[in-house]
Amino acid sequence: MADKYEIRRFRAAEKDAPDYARGTDWLQAVGFGFHDSRRSDEFVDKIMAMYRRDDRELTGVYQTGDVAPHSLAADIPVATFGTLRKDLNVGYGRQLRTHMVTAVTVRGTHRRQGLLRRMMTEDLTAAKAEGLAMAALTASEGSIYGRFGYGVATSERSIKVDTGPRFGLRHVPSGTVEIADRKVLLELAPEVFERVHRNTPGSIVRQEAYRQNVSGTIGRDGNEDEGIKCALHYDADGTVDGYVSYKFAGWDTKPYTVEVVDLVAATDAAYLELWQFLGSIDLIQRVSWSDAPVDDPLVWALSDPRCVEASDHRDMLWLRILDSVGALGARRYPVDGTLVLGIEDPLGFAGGTFILDARGGEATVSAAPTDTQPDLSMDVADLASIYLGAVCPVTLKAAGRILEHTPGAAHQAQLMFAVERAPHCLTHF
Numbered sequence: 001m002a003d004k005y006e007i008r009r010f011r012a013a014e015k016d017a018p019d020y021a022r023g024t025d026w027l028q029a030v031g032f033g034f035h036d037s038r039r040s041d042e043f044v045d046k047i048m049a050m051y052r053r054d055d056r057e058l059t060g061v062y063q064t065g066d067v068a069p070h071s072l073a074a075d076i077p078v079a080t081f082g083t084l085r086k087d088l089n090v091g092y093g094r095q096l097r098t099h100m101v102t103a104v105t106v107r108g109t110h111r112r113q114g115l116l117r118r119m120m121t122e123d124l125t126a127a128k129a130e131g132l133a134m135a136a137l138t139a140s141e142g143s144i145y146g147r148f149g150y151g152v153a154t155s156e157r158s159i160k161v162d163t164g165p166r167f168g169l170r171h172v173p174s175g176t177v178e179i180a181d182r183k184v185l186l187e188l189a190p191e192v193f194e195r196v197h198r199n200t201p202g203s204i205v206r207q208e209a210y211r212q213n214v215s216g217t218i219g220r221d222g223n224e225d226e227g228i229k230c231a232l233h234y235d236a237d238g239t240v241d242g243y244v245s246y247k248f249a250g251w252d253t254k255p256y257t258v259e260v261v262d263l264v265a266a267t268d269a270a271y272l273e274l275w276q277f278l279g280s281i282d283l284i285q286r287v288s289w290s291d292a293p294v295d296d297p298l299v300w301a302l303s304d305p306r307c308v309e310a311s312d313h314r315d316m317l318w319l320r321i322l323d324s325v326g327a328l329g330a331r332r333y334p335v336d337g338t339l340v341l342g343i344e345d346p347l348g349f350a351g352g353t354f355i356l357d358a359r360g361g362e363a364t365v366s367a368a369p370t371d372t373q374p375d376l377s378m379d380v381a382d383l384a385s386i387y388l389g390a391v392c393p394v395t396l397k398a399a400g401r402i403l404e405h406t407p408g409a410a411h412q413a414q415l416m417f418a419v420e421r422a423p424h425c426l427t428h429f
């Protein structure tokens with residue numbers, strides 16, 4: 001395979017740079033892999049500008065020999081892989097620089113020849129060599145990434161909220177909500193998100209596309225999205241501490257529905273009061289949101305919790321630990337304790353037996369002496385799953401994924417890996 005394909009890595013170039021076309025070819029290959037329509041040159045320009053702001057690295061796999069007559073040219077990659085780096089909130093406000101993997105595609109006529117495996121192992125090897133302890137992705141299918149050591153670390157779900165007569169929250173507003181021009185979100189969305197990110201375990205800093213999309217500046221087709229509407233929440237001092245970006249689903253959708261595009265609230269009050277606003281929109285009987293938290297205060301604040309119809313509970317953030325000592329040492333632990341963790345890593349990045357000793361919130365992590373018996377043993381993917389406190393080690397033990405050698409160790413891990421509030425990741429990438 002090595003001589004049939006060549007891997008090239010590069011950054012998105014400036015519009016006038018000679019190698020700008022390399023990035024646009026790469027992007028068209030990504031679009032093809034996800035069954036998108038071919039994007040206009042103007043849209044591609046906008047995406048490339050956003051990629052430059054994120055400082056993404058683009059990886060393409062190219063055919064080295066002659067391509068079949070009439071088929072796509074050799075400079076269109078047969079496989080793509082993109083990466084960017086942002087901070088992950090690992091609980092109690094602590095941040096861990098994370099290698100984010102996205103835009104993974106292999107052209108159908110070149111699939112199952114090991115191209116994904118080659119791109120992934122080379123990329124993770126390079127990230128580890130640069131000192132990163134964590135990689136992350138969001139997956140198109142649940143069956144692909146476990147083999148590479150990724151584990152599900154947060155989940156999300158879709159909700160439909162009945163905003164008819166039975167809708168009502170047990171909450172006395174402390175702030176106010178006003179409608180704004182959607183364009184204000186270009187500036188405000190990153191500011192509000194930054195506050196939310198600091199408060200939310202499992203949150204990853206957002207890529208440039210978010211503020212463009214939620215403000216309707218760059219819609220799904222690359223054009224302005226005039227359907228986007230925006231409401232801002234102000235605290236008692238008049239500071240914007242939350243927003244909702246939303247769209248009306250149209251008069252053909254019954255019951256009449258508003259779809260939440262993005263709901264970001266830096267305080268509990270802002271969250272509930274934005275829902276009070278959504279529940280009060282005239283002519284609307286339903287509000288839907290596809291990125292809702294699994295553990296949602298809305299349900300508990302409603303007088304009638306059955307106003308919320310939840311569906312499609314699904315994996316969201318997948319983590320891949322590249323350095324067990326680095327990742328475990330980055331966390332804060334709410335209870336004292338010592339655990340010896342035996343970690344299997346088929347790719348050889350993070351395996352070994354480690355002593356995790358937590359005192360007063362801080363951890364000391366060290367490689368255990370040879371022949372030390374672990375309290376718990378697990379695959380590196382399972383360590384990733386319990387890392388943010390969203391997946392319970394006792395449940396993974398019950399599932400046969402974590403082996404408990406010391407009675408009570410799984411429960412001890414549950415207590416030690418707990419975080420201050422339910423993890424939720426509002427960043428899709």
Ligand SMILES: CC(=O)SCCNC(=O)CCNC(=O)[C@H](O)C(C)(C)COP(=O)(O)OP(=O)(O)OC[C@H]1O[C@@H](n2cnc3c(N)ncnc32)[C@H](O)[C@@H]1OP(=O)(O)O
Nearest residue numbers: 102103104105106111112113114115116117137139140143
């Ligand atoms: C982070 C993201 O971007 S998520 C988006 C992922 N991309 C997509 O879903 C787009 C459509 N799919 C594709 O482009 C390709 O089929 C990919 C990228 C999923 C797989 O690429 P390939 O080059 O065919 O994978 P590769 O040959 O390296 O396979 C590696 C292993 O994964 C397995 N595998 C690959 N794809 C899948 C899948 N969809 N489901 C289950 N197993 C899979 C292979 O069987 C192989 O297993 P093995 O090593 O045990 O033999």
